[in-house]
Amino acid sequence: MGLNEAPLLFNFEVESSENFTYIPMSVRFNLDRFGLRISLAQWQMLPLEDRKLLARFPVEDDAEIEPNFDHALFEMLRTHANVEPEWFTPDEAPAWRDTASVPQSVERQAKLAGLAGPSAARWAELEPFKRYVLAKLSRKQEINHDFIPAMKEFGAAG
Structure with a gap:
């Protein structure tokens, strides 16, 4: 490729x-x-x-x-x-790869942002790279300024 x-x-x-x-x-x-x-x-x-x-x-x-x-x-x-x-040794099973459940960090970040997090079904539909982005943007305890725009762009807000 x-x-x-x-x-x-x-x-x-x-x-x-x-x-x-x-x-x-x-x-x-x-x-x-x-x-x-x-x-x-x-x-x-x-x-x-x-x-x-x-x-x-x-x-x-x-x-x-x-x-x-x-x-x-x-x-x-x-x-x-x-x-x-x-x-560093990459995580072999990062949370964003799991299509069965939305990572807690993404749900927490959505709550901080005043958004409904993505449903499990919507999370599973997202392309892997978009799941990675949302998980990466939600890794800290405080609100990430790019999280809301990313959720909207990906159509992931519940």
Whole structure:
């Protein structure tokens, strides 16, 4: 599978990423998928075109589909920041992969936002990447400013 023609950004991210100043969800997904962690400062050391290129990698839930994201990231960071990403062991069974029940963090975030969370049926219908995004946006105890726009964009508000 090749690169997408354009960087993958949801509508709610266009403004919040501030022209790739912040790490887009597609890049966050691939970082988590490959078990890599970079800081915002490291991300911002990369030239804009490299950041856009990283956002063009596919967001399939199978690390074998596109094995070059990690290689590209390593090369870019070595070249432009003289650093390497930090490694971690990816969660083998993250809550967003479970289509049978909505993660508690998503339900909590919806409640904080004054929204009805997605029904179990709606959660199961969401594409895996969208489930990942909602789970990622809901991982902290306080309200995430992108959660409501993401829920609306995905048609996930109950």
